[in-house]
Amino acid sequence: MSDMECDLVVLGAGPGGYSAAFRAADLGLRVVLVERYSTLGGVCLNVGCIPSKALLHVAAVAEGTAALASHGFAFGRPQVDLGKLRNWRDKVVGKLTGGLAGMARSRKVDVVRGVGVFVDAYHLEVALTAGDRAAEVAEKRTVCFKHCIIAVGSRAVRLPFLPDDPRIVSSTGALALREVPARMLVIGGGIVGLEMATIYSALGARIDVVEALDGLMQGPDRDLVKIWEKRNTHRFDRIMLRTKAISATAKPDGIWVSFAGDAAPTEPERYDLVLESMGRVPNGDRIGADKAGVVLSDKGFIPVDRQMRTNVPHIFAVGDVADTPMLAHKAVHQAHVAAEVAAGRESFFDTRAIPSVAYTDPELAWVGLTEDDAMKQNIAISVGRFPWAASGRAIVNGCDDGVTKLIFGKESGRLVGGGIVGPHAGDMLGEIVLAIEMGADAIDIGKTVHPHPTLGETIGMAAEVYEGICTDLPPQRNKSEVL
Structure with missing residues (x-):
């Protein structure tokens, strides 16, 4: 028994999910798109790529105007209104999420708000929500499908020793921009943490970074990273390489963090805000994949072939949940391939390079x-x-x-x-x-x-x-x- 039937159900409406749904609809399939949040776009659009770039743009302009003093254009110290800044960030996000909603309607894609898990290889049970991220589950609905594309993304890694405190945040919490801390610790020297450090530094915070490896921003060549480091020395009080945060205590005056490693301070350090930026893990373990017979790797990824098929031929996986790198633009291209294959086309994800x-x-x-x-x-x-x-x-x-x-x-x-x-x-x-x-x-x-x-x-x-x-x-x- 099912409440809805479709040619294709897409689980997750991030860049990979909505791209798959829209491409499949354009190819004539009847599509159901299941999304737990109240808007389309997933983490990237709602609490990731887009809002962070909006704030980075503001930071770049603010710091750029300060640099003009040596050219003869001097400005007064900027006055930051966090309320207006948050409103502008939300306006940017709202313009894009509103556009996605309109495109879903124009393509006759049925959007179901809720959390989906597999019942078997041809049925998905969706615990419906009332359209609000914090809403209580209202009811359940079963979707019967011929094909399924899994696009459930990933979640931030949590360190078990960090206490539950509003002053300890993931990138999502950092983008909420509740206040500007005097001292901020970034745990993890990867791209996301350093982007957040750029934003908060431009707003006036002093930054410490702790990284277990021997260099920041793993991935690019070290000669390029050294140029970045030279330009950014003014942002940081400490860059603690080959060092780990090992414990943290929440006190009324701040979060006190202890370290171990080559550059570890001898005593705990106090911070007004701690950003936990230790990477992400796929959400393959949260959808009842075993009920559909879909295999997961030891790290929680869903292995796929060049047509994005899982070990169950009519079920596909794209984006963060399928493989690395966890990047939105990779997810979109994989999504197009999966949608086209589901529609009966010969399509392959055959790329030489992902930027x-x-x-x-x-x-x-x-x-x-x-x-x-x-x-x-x-x-x-x-x-x-x-x-x-x-x-x-x-x-x-x-x-x-x-x-x-x-x-x-x-x-x-x-x-x-x-x-x-x-x-x-x-x-x-x-x-x-x-x-x-x-x-x-x-x-x-x-x-x-x-x-x-x-x-x-x-x-x-x-x-x-x-x-x-x-x-x-x-x-x-x-x-x-x-x-």
Whole structure:
């Protein structure tokens, strides 16, 4: 017995979920989209990617205006109205979630608000909510489906020793922006934690970061991260590498945290706000996957093939719950593949590279093979680096410490990776991703006419550096001198 029947049910309405639902509806399938929150968009749109970028934009503008004093434009100290800032953030999110709701209606996608779990391989039971995230469960509804796409995402890792206190928050709590702390601790030196540190630093907080590994922001090459670190020393009182937070106590005057490791303070430190940013884990263990016969990995991921099928052929998984990297843009492309396969099309997720961006100040963006990866895997590469100190646009913009870096396979000569550190690095990275996907070499990139003066032309110049023909740098006798 079922209350609803459909060709496809999509469990989760984040970037992967709503993209799958909309694509499937466009292909003529009758679609039911199940979402536990009151709006579509998932973590990314509601309490993640979009609100964080809204606040990062404000932080960049505020700090940018302060830097103009040396150019002859001096402004008074900014007056921060947190209420207005929160309202503006919510307005941005509301505009996008409202748009998604309208697109769901126009495609005749049935949106069911509630928490879904499998009953068996063809039925999903949804505990309905009243449309509010905090609402009590009102009733249950059973959905019968021919195909299912699991897009339930991930959740923040919780450290067991941290007390339950409103001054200890995840990224979601940090984005609530209840107040500006005098002292803030970021546990975990990854992208999310450092983005939050950028926002709160711009608002006036002093920041400490503790990271168990030997460097911040694992992923990009260390030479790019060092440029970011140099530009951001003013934000931090302490960067404690090879160190862990081991205990915390909530007291009336703050959260007192003890540390252990190479850079650990000898005594507990007091903080007004503690951000727990230790990564995320997939939600595959929360949907009754075993009832449908869907296999989970030891880490909670749902293994899939290139068509995003699970071990149960008519059930698919996309996004954070399927595999890493846990990125919205990856989820969207996987979602399109899964929807198309469910509709009977021959479609595959067959990508050479997935880009990553840290939206800090400056931005740090990278894709494909890094120098560090090549060294570990014993892969022969050649590198072309263009320093922004030779870019007229970078000098004008006050960001001449940036770098554009391209990595080519030693034997093939084709582009296999790249990284950029500097303003708008994320916007520029798309060209490098496309070049990798198209199998471009240095001549393809360097001979492409880039507009001048732009930051984007540094991509072409990095290719020229690799070729040894760049006229915007001192002469190079041959390629080997620029490696």
